[in-house]
Amino acid sequence: MKKINLGRNFAVMALVWTMLMLPFAAIGQTRISIPKNKYSIQEEIRVGRQASAEVEQQMPILNDSEATRYVQNIGQRLVSAIPPQFRHPEFQYQFKIVNASDINAFALPGGYMYINRGMIEAARNEGELAGVMAHELSHVALRHGTAQATKQSNPLNQILGIGAVLGGAILGGQTGAAIGSTIFQGYLLRYSREYETQADTLGAQIMARAGYDPRDLANVFRTIEQQSGGSRAPEFLSSHPNPANRYENINREAQLLRVSPNAIQNTRQFELVQNRLSRMPRAQSMAEIEQNAQRNPPGRTNPTANGRYENRVELPSSRTRSYTGGNFLRVNVPNNWQVFETQDSVTFAPQGAFGDNGITHGALIGVTQTRSRDLGQATEEYVNSLLQNQSNSYLRQQSNFSRTSIDGRAAYATVLSGRSPITGRTEVVNLYTTQLSNGSLLYIAMVAPQEESSRYNNAFRNLVRSAQINDR
Numbered sequence: 001m002k003k004i005n006l007g008r009n010f011a012v013m014a015l016v017w018t019m020l021m022l023p024f025a026a027i028g029q030t031r032i033s034i035p036k037n038k039y040s041i042q043e044e045i046r047v048g049r050q051a052s053a054e055v056e057q058q059m060p061i062l063n064d065s066e067a068t069r070y071v072q073n074i075g076q077r078l079v080s081a082i083p084p085q086f087r088h089p090e091f092q093y094q095f096k097i098v099n100a101s102d103i104n105a106f107a108l109p110g111g112y113m114y115i116n117r118g119m120i121e122a123a124r125n126e127g128e129l130a131g132v133m134a135h136e137l138s139h140v141a142l143r144h145g146t147a148q149a150t151k152q153s154n155p156l157n158q159i160l161g162i163g164a165v166l167g168g169a170i171l172g173g174q175t176g177a178a179i180g181s182t183i184f185q186g187y188l189l190r191y192s193r194e195y196e197t198q199a200d201t202l203g204a205q206i207m208a209r210a211g212y213d214p215r216d217l218a219n220v221f222r223t224i225e226q227q228s229g230g231s232r233a234p235e236f237l238s239s240h241p242n243p244a245n246r247y248e249n250i251n252r253e254a255q256l257l258r259v260s261p262n263a264i265q266n267t268r269q270f271e272l273v274q275n276r277l278s279r280m281p282r283a284q285s286m287a288e289i290e291q292n293a294q295r296n297p298p299g300r301t302n303p304t305a306n307g308r309y310e311n312r313v314e315l316p317s318s319r320t321r322s323y324t325g326g327n328f329l330r331v332n333v334p335n336n337w338q339v340f341e342t343q344d345s346v347t348f349a350p351q352g353a354f355g356d357n358g359i360t361h362g363a364l365i366g367v368t369q370t371r372s373r374d375l376g377q378a379t380e381e382y383v384n385s386l387l388q389n390q391s392n393s394y395l396r397q398q399s400n401f402s403r404t405s406i407d408g409r410a411a412y413a414t415v416l417s418g419r420s421p422i423t424g425r426t427e428v429v430n431l432y433t434t435q436l437s438n439g440s441l442l443y444i445a446m447v448a449p450q451e452e453s454s455r456y457n458n459a460f461r462n463l464v465r466s467a468q469i470n471d472r
């Protein structure tokens with residue numbers, strides 16, 4: 001351990017020495033070390049693109065070319081000012097306005113940035129708006145989303161994959177919950193304070209290079225805090241927690257930078273856009289948007305929605321293949337089952353057994369958050385919520401919970417059944433639950449019509465027996 005530290009110090013010394021050889025102007029600003037990252041740039045871009053598609057399906061994007069163009073211009077100006085060592089030419093920066101009243105902005109890996117209308121309305125001038133954008137841009141350039149995932153040991157992130165991590169990391173707070181599912185509420189990532197400091201420092205440098213005054217980056221955090229009022233912290237601060245002395249640090253960095261005496265601060269364009277927004281119909285808050293989304297859930301939240309139910313479904317193949325959910329979960333499933341992944345679950349089903357209303361044959365594995373940390377209580381809580389859900393209202397619990405084990409850890413098993421509205425036949429659900437080391441509940445639900453269940457027993461038994469949970 002110590003050896004590594006010494007090595008690092010030595011490297012820092014070498015760098016300091018190198019920097020002394022550089023022209024004077026380059027010495028002043030604080031050096032930022034790019035955090036460790038196990039994801040490739042390609043993965044980063046893919047994940048960001050996927051997340052941006054989800055965001056745009058679930059969040060109202062403001063369709064106003066004038067306001068959007070304005071934000072894009074600021075964005076491009078900032079992008080061109082990213083110091084060369086932090087540039088990623090592969091990234092496709094884009095800037096959109098979300099028609100939501102909350103004071104928030106976020107950026108996804110690969111350069112997809114979203115600025116809430118509430119953020120633009122709250123900013124006191126263009127400098128402040130650019131400040132928030134420069135901060136977000138710095139998280140992107142330093143690849144903080146995937147860097148955070150790199151050091152995450154939370155098993156949930158491993159099973160759910162990088163996309164989910166980022167959903168939480170970047171959307172944060174209540175917004176993240178609205179976008180993902182409420183299951184995520186306990187797990188939403190925030191950027192670490194260390195990354196916040198980095199994004200502030202690089203943000204200040206980008207501001208100066210782009211012809212803005214970095215002190216407006218410091219100011220906008222004050223503006224955000226002041227506007228918060230009431231009990232609820234603004235979204236932005238829940239995903240970007242204040243490091244100590246944020247305001248002072250940014251201003252200190254500003255003193256190290258060459259700031260144009262004519263730095264851009266108030267612009268006519270900014271006022272025009274603010275005016276324009278204020279004349280539009282009131283924007284909803286994210287909470288309102290979430291409520292509406294729950295009332296009319298979009299089809300895409302159901303991963304199997306594209307399937308068609310068929311009367312005849314192929315029996316489970318006796319040949320299996322190994323499915324791995326992140327580094328965390330491994331199970332063997334019949335070869336002829338298709339895989340459907342969502343943020344918090346994976347579904348396996350053969351052709352003809354999946355569609356709008358879930359599966360008629362197959363298995364569903366997921367992770368959920370429960371209030372209770374006791375396995376028995378957590379299981380009960382989960383089963384109750386399952387049965388209360390309208391789409392499962394035909395199911396009844398047929399047996400008490402029996403103790404069993406999954407991969408050597410304590411587990412419960414129970415059976416639910418009822419007349420499936422899809423097949424018109426009695427459906428049997430074998431449900432297993434166990435707890436992960438972080439206290440969340442892992443469930444395995446295996447589904448088949450009663451009259452076929454004897455032919456599914458082997459596949460189900462193999463699946464549970466093969467499960468390997470590696471969350472420590």
Ligand SMILES: [Zn+2]
Nearest residue numbers: 191196199240
């Ligand atoms: Zn931040």
